[in-house]
Amino acid sequence: MVRLDHLSDEELHEQTKVAAEQEQVATLKLLEFLYEVQDRQLYAARGYASLHDYVIKYLKYGESQATERVNAMRFVFISAPEAKTKLEDGSLNLTTALMSERFLKKAKKLGKEIEPSQLLSQVEGKSMREVERIFVTEIPEIFDSKEKQRPVTSDLTEIRMLVCNETLELLERYKNLKGPTPTADILLELLRTHFKKIDDKKSFTCANAASRNPDSRYIPTSIRNSVAERSGGRCEYVDDKTGRRCESRMRLQFDHREPFALGGQTTPENIRHLCQTHNLYEATLMFGKETIDSIIRQKTGS
Numbered sequence: 001m002v003r004l005d006h007l008s009d010e011e012l013h014e015q016t017k018v019a020a021e022q023e024q025v026a027t028l029k030l031l032e033f034l035y036e037v038q039d040r041q042l043y044a045a046r047g048y049a050s051l052h053d054y055v056i057k058y059l060k061y062g063e064s065q066a067t068e069r070v071n072a073m074r075f076v077f078i079s080a081p082e083a084k085t086k087l088e089d090g091s092l093n094l095t096t097a098l099m100s101e102r103f104l105k106k107a108k109k110l111g112k113e114i115e116p117s118q119l120l121s122q123v124e125g126k127s128m129r130e131v132e133r134i135f136v137t138e139i140p141e142i143f144d145s146k147e148k149q150r151p152v153t154s155d156l157t158e159i160r161m162l163v164c165n166e167t168l169e170l171l172e173r174y175k176n177l178k179g180p181t182p183t184a185d186i187l188l189e190l191l192r193t194h195f196k197k198i199d200d201k202k203s204f205t206c207a208n209a210a211s212r213n214p215d216s217r218y219i220p221t222s223i224r225n226s227v228a229e230r231s232g233g234r235c236e237y238v239d240d241k242t243g244r245r246c247e248s249r250m251r252l253q254f255d256h257r258e259p260f261a262l263g264g265q266t267t268p269e270n271i272r273h274l275c276q277t278h279n280l281y282e283a284t285l286m287f288g289k290e291t292i293d294s295i296i297r298q299k300t301g302s
């Protein structure tokens with residue numbers, strides 16, 4: 001640790017201020033790098049399912065720090081580029097920028113369009129408390145609105161809901177039958193059973209048509225099952241350079257290693273389990289960013 005006791009009080013004030021300014025500059029620099037990493041999808045190449053995951057596991061930030069940085073990056077470089085100049089000249093700090101970002105999101109949910117540049121000039125140079133006051137004046141109901149879903153980590157979301165007595169009784173009955181089980185697990189099990197029934201019905205009809213034909217794009221249940229068994233329900237993307245395998249178990253999709261469009265067969269060897277990020281990443285590598293972007297635009301109609 002650097003010894004500071006030789007500094008006079010005045011010098012200490014000044015140098016603390018300089019250090020704070022440097023921290024602000026370094027943070028902005030980090031956001032710029034993160035933007036570029038996202039743009040080049042480098043987190044995916046390295047075997048991370050999201051930029052957030054990359055910031056936690058590769059850059060070693062804590063959960064909430066990572067969320068803050070990723071949100072700040074998106075806000076500053078994507079939704080409100082005018083925030084960048086304000087952060088650079090110090091009239092806005094990261095905390096108030098993030099408060100503005102959350103406020104704009106909530107406002108949008110309530111159907112109120114607020115111009116980011118107008119909001120930013122209002123919060124410029126203000127303290128957190130002053131900024132909160134501005135928000136409540138702008139949309140009083142914003143702090144009353146009941147938030148139903150709140151992401152807690154990249155894999156977990158808090159859902160708040162009201163249930164009727166019947167739901168509660170059925171839940172109790174279920175728990176009595178199966179032993180103490182967290183409600184979230186029950187919901188997952190019921191949903192899985194529900195969709196399995198639908199998928200089985202679908203695959204029964206399609207399997208008759210496809211009947212394990214490797215030249216068909218359709219992936220029969222037997223192949224799905226053996227791929228799922230091999231993957232252990234985890235994304236099978238592996239970074240060639242580091243050997244790192246993605247840890248995501250969310251929204252897994254079946255993907256043809258050698259694309260079906262290019263003659264790849266529907267066999268367990270050619271089918272793999274990929275998370276959404278890596279499915280998109282591999283498709284981008286194979287077909288180019290422009291093609292994939294235009295397909296996404298067509299699908300989302302934007």
Ligand SMILES: [Zn+2]
Pocket residue numbers: 047048049235236237246247248274275276277278
């Ligand atoms: Zn993945």
